[in-house]
Amino acid sequence: MSKSELNFEELKSVIDYALIEDIGSGDITTNLLIPIDLQTKATMIAKSAGIIAGLDVAEYVFRTLSPDIIWKVFVNDGAKVEKGDLILEITGSYRALLTGERLALNFLQRMSGIATMTANFVNALSGYKTKILDTRKTVPGLRLLDKYAVMIGGGTNHRIGLYDMVLIKDNHIKVAGGISKAVAQIKKSVPDGIKIEVETTTIEEVKEALAAGVDVIMLDNMTNMSMADAVKIINGRAKVEASGNMTLERLKEVAATGVDYISIGALTHSVVAFDISMNIES
Numbered sequence: 001m002s003k004s005e006l007n008f009e010e011l012k013s014v015i016d017y018a019l020i021e022d023i024g025s026g027d028i029t030t031n032l033l034i035p036i037d038l039q040t041k042a043t044m045i046a047k048s049a050g051i052i053a054g055l056d057v058a059e060y061v062f063r064t065l066s067p068d069i070i071w072k073v074f075v076n077d078g079a080k081v082e083k084g085d086l087i088l089e090i091t092g093s094y095r096a097l098l099t100g101e102r103l104a105l106n107f108l109q110r111m112s113g114i115a116t117m118t119a120n121f122v123n124a125l126s127g128y129k130t131k132i133l134d135t136r137k138t139v140p141g142l143r144l145l146d147k148y149a150v151m152i153g154g155g156t157n158h159r160i161g162l163y164d165m166v167l168i169k170d171n172h173i174k175v176a177g178g179i180s181k182a183v184a185q186i187k188k189s190v191p192d193g194i195k196i197e198v199e200t201t202t203i204e205e206v207k208e209a210l211a212a213g214v215d216v217i218m219l220d221n222m223t224n225m226s227m228a229d230a231v232k233i234i235n236g237r238a239k240v241e242a243s244g245n246m247t248l249e250r251l252k253e254v255a256a257t258g259v260d261y262i263s264i265g266a267l268t269h270s271v272v273a274f275d276i277s278m279n280i281e282s
Helices: 008-023 028-033 055-065 094-124 143-152 170-176 179-187 203-212 224-234 251-255
Strands: 039-046 070-073 086-093 131-133 166-168 196-200 216-220 239-243 261-263 276-280
Touching: 008 055, 008 094, 008 143, 028 094, 039 094, 055 070, 055 086, 055 094, 086 094, 094 131, 094 143, 094 251, 094 276, 166 170, 166 179, 170 179, 170 196, 179 196, 179 203, 196 203, 203 216, 203 224, 216 224, 224 239, 224 251, 251 261
Parallel strands: 131 261, 166 196, 196 216, 216 239, 239 261
Antiparallel strands: 039 086, 039 276, 070 086
């Protein structure tokens, strides 16, 4: 995924629903207090250091409420900001700025939080070939935004959904009667270009997956020693993904085993929102 792939036609329904959820029949407080033609200026300021992601989404929220706002950004998605840095300036309808403030910040703070956490993991692996992967552990409806934010933070997107990659996990293997049988059945009809990944938990399963000719072998909740052994056995004949309990503190030890990828669900399921304030001129 890239910035150009943040397709607002696909995201329109998500953002429109979020607006309806928040505004409903109207922003009662703002509409009763603020004259309809009153104009103002607002700024967004970083309250800590991190990576910004989601500026276009925040702009989309405000432009949906008032198409003629003047939107001026001082940084781009992917930029590192420090506490106190000016992120953007908005000029336009006072009502639109007040009504859209929380929703725009919700998107921008979550996405920037994901990008910041991802960057921390990516930076911890400086000097290693290992790449950081995201997972499907995203907020329902926000997956494209979550995964975009991972990419902005320097991470790599794993499969977007259940449709763009085969991932044979333990329950699939049980039903199929083993890794070899599961892979053989998949290969009979899998579309061209779709990669096949298999989840393994033991060295024996790694050997079976390798013999079956899969593209990626996941090492799930293995010890560092077992992962190092698995990488030697695989010897470049398949990509290797490490998964399970991947903390920032453990990252370098896992990368040192030689795995190609480390997948981290916490990037999107345990993100801390990046602190941004929006200040409206009085």
